Amino acid sequence: MSFLKFILKNPFRRKTSAVLAIVGIAIGIIVIVALGGITEGLVNTFEETIHAGGADFQVSGKETGDSAYGTNTINASWTDKIASVEGVDEAYPIYVVLTSVGDEYMNTLIGIDSNGTSLADISMKEGRIFEDNSSEVILGEIYAEDNNYSVGDSIEIDGEDFEVVGIYETGDQNMAGGVFTSISKVGEIMDDEDSISNIYVKVEKGADAQEVADRIDARYGDNITTVTSVMEMTQMADMLNTLQGSTWAISLLAIVVGGLGIINTMLMSVFERTREIGVLKAVGWSNRRILLMIVGESMVITLVSAIIGSLIGFLGCTLLGPQMGIDPLFTPKIFVQAFSIAVVVGIIGGLYPAIKAIRLPPTEALRYE
Template sequence: MSFLKFIIKNPFRRKNSAILSIVGICIGIIVIVALGGITNGLVSTFEDTIHAGGADFSISGKETGDSAYGTNTIDANWTDKIANVSGVEEAYPIYVILTSVGDDYMNTLIGIDPNGTQLADISMTEGRLFKDNASEVILGKIYADDNNLSVGDSLKIDGEDFDIVGIYETGDSNMAGAVFTSIKKVAEINDDEDSISNIYVKVNKGEDAQTVADRIDSMYGDNITTISSVMEMEQMGSMLNMLRASSWGISLLAIVVGGLGIINTMLMSVFERTREIGVLKAVGWSNRKILTMIVGESLVITIVSAIIGSVIGVVLCLVLAPMMGLSPVFTPDIFVQAFIIAIIVGIIGGLYPASKAVKLPPTEALRYE
């Protein structure tokens, strides 16, 4: 038998107590893993949303308020004005209208210059982009799935047949169920070529998006407003920070609660094995070896907890998160965090009882009844 095997066997001598400790620490680990997975899932969705479209911020009419995709319009010549603001690299207008699309009496139709789609928050999953001023559309995946439409089919918009040439995905719920075509077609359908809904703006490389947005606000703030994805990012970022903080808070709680639990278990174990510790000293075990044994036993409990807790955490998350519309993402750092916490709890929980064991005079330990 090796020393390691001896250490692994020992904690399970008192099965009930070991299981209780494991359950206690497991709960902490499950929460850490589950929360970590959900936080990561949110971060990745959020990053997809922010980075899929290349626009740094968008501009809308003053009266549209905070809605990025309001159907209120601004004059089309704002695009040129914004494009000329220093720091702006590209500005593309979009034109959002509600019109009859397919079987729907009203649906969102978004018009954009084909070159401007790179600034929109969409990524093509099938087919190609529409051509400028052609009777072609691309559909949001949700819209396509809901209406059983695919590339090659045709779609009636405001009485005119359009060819479906592509399908896109987006992290933006406003666009997921929408239909895109060229901005000229939308102007034609709406019979208003002098209006647009929003302008997508991309700033020059190295330029701070917020600074440019502030510049536009100071120049034209009376008529238009900037809706900065930087601002959204800040809001989302603070929410994610809160989630991360609560994950660490729970970790800390797990350390304290788990640590106290394990101290109790190990103290009981040392107490019950006083005479045995006396024997180990009598047969020549050094204090360091006894300390290693007790801390090792404590670590066995916490590492077993980390393994079980991680598995349960992942399974629970994969089962429950989709029901809440979340898609968890598990990265190695979540498990590293869980195991580091388990190891810290194991060491902290084992050290105090171990020091008690080490300090026991062998003669007293051997006399212990």
């Protein structure tokens, strides 16, 4: 029988103790995999929440000026510069002006690319989004109600007729009374198509919004500034770090508990095989070979536990998670972590009993009954 086959078969010669050891370690692996899947699912949900809807922050001019935000307008070319910064997923310019809208001599008109309206943190209540480069507008629900406008009506803006194609709602009361249209139309109205007021910035999933904002400030801070944090980025980052840290805490606990369990199992195995170990030494087995045998047997038990625990953890979370309102997400990292812990537990659990075995004098071992 080869040395490898010897190691693979030995742990299961005493089926009861092997099964108990496997069950004990598998429970720890189940917890690691299940908690890892739940944690990754929650992290993914939080990240989607952070990056859903409105922009993470805005970029505006550095100096005070006469724009609707009280800052100077900036050149539209800044949009491409901001979009190229590491960590930026989307960047859309907006042009906010005060002009005559309907019967009001002065009201807020917001120009934006139709694809960028999602970053403005608005959602359609009726109708649809305007088309770019068209004489179409969407009205805030407060403005529409106060002025009795509905989808399909016509509204005059700076002397030009626009069609109301939608009514939007938003949590921002300042924007609920505004009017959105294509940014190109606002440029035409203002006779200044190269200027913008602000840039909505959305960061890549997984990126830290504050770090991206700081990166922009570091590179372009002499000309522009990042303003108006939409999310409580620091608090959300702390929550994500806490969730991810909990997985490592459970993993450490599993190492300690699993290590103690396998040490006890392998010590009993060594104790029961004292005479056998003495025979192996008597026929010429080196201390190194005996150490490898016992540590190998320990690792066989923990790896079998990892396979069983990973399968149960995965299937359990996948089947039961949705019923409890949890959407687990399993990544290769979770299983790599689980098997790495199993290897560590196997080495730690087998090392001490192996050292005890190699220190056993052959003559004393042979006399043992």
